[in-house]
Amino acid sequence: MPWKSDYTISDEVGMADDAVRWPDGKRCCLSVTVDLSLAANPDGLRASDLTNSIAVFGLNEGTEQLRALLNRFGIKATVTVPAAMANILGGTIETMIADGHEIAAAGLKHEDVSELSRDEEEARIGLATEILAKSIGHPPAGWFSLPRQNDDFSVGTVSPHTIDLLIDAGYTYFGNGLADDIPHYWVSDFETRRSLLALPYYYHFDDQFFLMFPRAGTGLEHPDTLFANWNAELKAQYKRGRHFNMTLHPYAIGWCNRLKLLEDFFAGLAEFPGLWNPTGAEAAAYWRETYPAETHLNLEPSIWEDHPGSLS
Amino acid sequence: MSGVAELSREIAALEAQAVAYGGRYEFLSDFALPDDCKIAVNFTCDFDAMLLRRVLNETPMQFARGEFGGRVGIWRLLELFDSHDIKATIFTPGRICELYPKAVRAAAEGGHEVADHMWEHRVPKEPGLERDHIAKSTAALTALTGKRPVGSRSRHNVTALTEAGYIYSSHGSAHHLPHYISDADGANALLNIPFHFAIDDAMFFSFAWQGSGNTAQRITEPGRIEEMWWAAFEQQYRQQYPGGGYLNICLHPFVSGRALRIDMLDRLITRMKSKPGVWFSTCEDVARHCLDAFPPTVDGEA
Numbered sequence: 001m002p003w004k005s006d007y008t009i010s011d012e013v014g015m016a017d018d019a020v021r022w023p024d025g026k027r028c029c030l031s032v033t034v035d036l037s038l039a040a041n042p043d044g045l046r047a048s049d050l051t052n053s054i055a056v057f058g059l060n061e062g063t064e065q066l067r068a069l070l071n072r073f074g075i076k077a078t079v080t081v082p083a084a085m086a087n088i089l090g091g092t093i094e095t096m097i098a099d100g101h102e103i104a105a106a107g108l109k110h111e112d113v114s115e116l117s118r119d120e121e122e123a124r125i126g127l128a129t130e131i132l133a134k135s136i137g138h139p140p141a142g143w144f145s146l147p148r149q150n151d152d153f154s155v156g157t158v159s160p161h162t163i164d165l166l167i168d169a170g171y172t173y174f175g176n177g178l179a180d181d182i183p184h185y186w187v188s189d190f191e192t193r194r195s196l197l198a199l200p201y202y203y204h205f206d207d208q209f210f211l212m213f214p215r216a217g218t219g220l221e222h223p224d225t226l227f228a229n230w231n232a233e234l235k236a237q238y239k240r241g242r243h244f245n246m247t248l249h250p251y252a253i254g255w256c257n258r259l260k261l262l263e264d265f266f267a268g269l270a271e272f273p274g275l276w277n278p279t280g281a282e283a284a285a286y287w288r289e290t291y292p293a294e295t296h297l298n299l300e301p302s303i304w305e306d307h308p309g310s311l312s
Numbered sequence: 313m314s315g316v317a318e319l320s321r322e323i324a325a326l327e328a329q330a331v332a333y334g335g336r337y338e339f340l341s342d343f344a345l346p347d348d349c350k351i352a353v354n355f356t357c358d359f360d361a362m363l364l365r366r367v368l369n370e371t372p373m374q375f376a377r378g379e380f381g382g383r384v385g386i387w388r389l390l391e392l393f394d395s396h397d398i399k400a401t402i403f404t405p406g407r408i409c410e411l412y413p414k415a416v417r418a419a420a421e422g423g424h425e426v427a428d429h430m431w432e433h434r435v436p437k438e439p440g441l442e443r444d445h446i447a448k449s450t451a452a453l454t455a456l457t458g459k460r461p462v463g464s465r466s467r468h469n470v471t472a473l474t475e476a477g478y479i480y481s482s483h484g485s486a487h488h489l490p491h492y493i494s495d496a497d498g499a500n501a502l503l504n505i506p507f508h509f510a511i512d513d514a515m516f517f518s519f520a521w522q523g524s525g526n527t528a529q530r531i532t533e534p535g536r537i538e539e540m541w542w543a544a545f546e547q548q549y550r551q552q553y554p555g556g557g558y559l560n561i562c563l564h565p566f567v568s569g570r571a572l573r574i575d576m577l578d579r580l581i582t583r584m585k586s587k588p589g590v591w592f593s594t595c596e597d598v599a600r601h602c603l604d605a606f607p608p609t610v611d612g613e614a
Contacts, residue, residue: 004410004411006366006375007362007366007375007379007411008362008375008379008382008383008411009372009375009376009379010379010383011383012382012383012411012412012413012414013383013387013414013415014383014384014387016387114371114372145373149526150526151526152520152525152526153370153371153373153374153519153520154519154520154529154531155371155373155374155376155377155519156373157371157373158371158372158373159372160372176373177376178373178376178377178379178380179376179377179379179380179383179384180380180383180384181380181384181570181571186376202570203519203531204517204531204570204572209519209529209531210531213526213529214526214527214529218527219527220529222532225531225532225533225536228533228534228535229533229534229572232533232534232535232572232575232576233570233571233572235572235575236571236572236574236575237571239571239575240571242571302410303410303413304410304411305410307448309436309441309444309445310407310431310432310445310448311366311367311432
């Protein structure tokens with residue numbers, strides 16, 4: 001087996017707390033992802049995802065409420081948009097950019113690409129990039145493969161080709177990495193050390209899994225748990241000087257008492273002086289410059305051996 | 313319609329199976345901890361990273377979620393245990409020695425017990441291959457740590473484990489206290505250090521655990537589990553048994569290695585340490601104490 005493919009995506013040992021530095025002596029990185037996708041199923045956006053009252057709320061008042069809150073607390077977000085929603089979200093995208101937020105790609109239809117051929121996936125990445133570039137005036141820097149409510153897993157889905165194709169397409173970071181809780185390099189080819197920077201994501205800080213999950217009417221409502229997770233992780237990561245990411249969906253977090261919890265959380269940030277709040281592109285640019293893969297990605301040859309009767 | 317005689321035979325067969333199975337267990341009625349301790353606490357890590365997800369042929373992102381445990385989580389847990397001067401048991405699949413040799417070596421060098429957790433986190437159905445996997449895992453752990461593992465957290469059958477030289481397993485919860493379980497013939501009694509899913513981090517924080525669907529997710533916040541496990545500790549601490557209680561806390565580095573849960577565990581350990589008579593030990597320590605003071609008495613093993 002070349003390196004540890006099909007098992008690992010990055011180097012053997014993550015970066016220790018005391019090696020992590022943020023710009024201008026900041027103590028901890030706080031990143032906010034706002035996912036505007038309404039796709040609920042692995043096959044991506046369906047008409048039914050867009051034609052219900054919760055979708056209308058998310059596209060309108062939910063987004064406005066969240067945007068107002070971000071602006072009130074001066075928080076910059078990375079806003080992820082499936083290309084198929086670019087026109088539907090035209091006005092929102094313009095406003096978000098004007099507010100200083102970054103627009104990143106959330107796939108063509110926010111679909112699961114894991115079963116697609118490489119050619120098919122490449123074509124979809126190309127089309128998504130073209131549509132979003134037209135919408136925002138330049139190709140997006142970041143690509144997110146966030147989970148949908150009816151996925152089997154809570155981590156998002158990529159194919160074995162995705163990272164390689166994203167590098168080819170000019171993306172400079174992947175938005176939802178899970179192998180670390182700071183930025184880390186996702187290796188697409190061991191021999192050439194080809195890699196793409198991944199920013200941290202964890203589903204325990206993603207609102208969609210706590211707010212009427214997995215679906216309105218029969219799902220579970222645990223905003224208090226979400227709030228507790230945000231606070232516990234921010235406190236822990238601040239102490240370590242690492243990175244805290246939270247992922248928000250306007251259709252979910254924008255509603256009533258949930259929005260108040262978010263307001264309370266943002267208000268509580270004042271107790272954490274020295275937070276650095278970059279967009280995804282800003283965080284990725286800083287990391288690549290400060291901790292370039294050439295010097296900070298420590299790949300070692302595999303000692304793995306194949307055996308009869310064992311998985312390769 | 314079944315006849316009364318047939319139904320009676322069916323009931324008798326069920327009774328016979330239950331009696332035969334129950335007869336394989338030997339509980340330690342005179343169990344007592346050393347030095348008048350009130351409770352033994354074993355912190356155990358199932359260091360399987362992404363291996364189960366690989367066995368289940370899941371997706372690259374699921375593997376990356378597990379990878380967190382190998383490159384980040386295990387190091388944090390070792391640091392946490394060391395900061396409290398606690399020696400833990402790291403149940404490690406043999407394959408992990410090839411994926412994360414530095415972490416496994418660091419655990420052993422830090423004085424923690426490195427024990428078996430299957431070769432690649434599965435137990436083959438074929439007896440010959442099962443023995444082959446036990447041998448491979450044993451060899452890999454021995455080569456990396458310099459010490460032969462003596463315990464296994466697995467569903468490996470007791471005969472295969474005892475024949476391979478293992479002195480205990482830690483899987484199953486037939487009793488709060490360590491106990492013996494024999495094979496179907498009443499031989500090969502193996503000490504079992506109890507493990508219960510109620511004290512397992514994956515039950516509370518791991519989405520899609522063992523294929524659970526979205527409507528069955530148990531994703532909660534650490535404070536709730538801190539109180540739940542503290543209650544478990546107190547229940548065992550309060551001398552439910554004359555010779556002291558026992559608590560095995562099962563942690564997965566890809567789950568409990570997350571920063572918010574390390575903080576929770578730090579608080580939990582600090583609370584436990586505030587009580588006198590707590591024996592923080594490895595599973596091997598508990599096993600050797602039991603084997604020495606309370607050897608099995610089942611057929612041929614006294």
